[in-house]
Amino acid sequence: MQNSYSYYCNMACQYFPCHKGLEGEDFNCLFCYCPLYALGDSCGGDFSYLKNGIKDCSACLFPHRPENYEEIVRRFGEIAALAKKRE
Template structure:
């Protein structure tokens, strides 16, 4: 299951979120644009999200959580024509 979790200790930003054993697979969270991502975030004045306190995508079970959320949200969208 190495495709679900890896840590890039050579990254210039490691460790991010003040965590030492993190999953770097989703360095940028693919759920960022979802309003119902389930993570901890604050909406800034310009409408952008500050997700710096969220560690869901860096957690041990982050891969499974993200895939589940993507699947849930893909079922809500109408098919492309």
């Protein structure tokens, strides 16, 4: 695959595929834990909130679609801003 740094598929994972809707090599495991999760309701994915307030991303395939790599990397500045030390 061209740009192999932007894609990784781990079919040997005991949870593969962890989300329904993408099959086989179409599933990108690179962002197994979505970096956009921390952006809350502005992440852009298909999520909901559970009654206890926890964000539920089980219906979201955004970080697992290979074509979304560039968009996720583009948003790292927003994630870094969340971690920035405030005075």
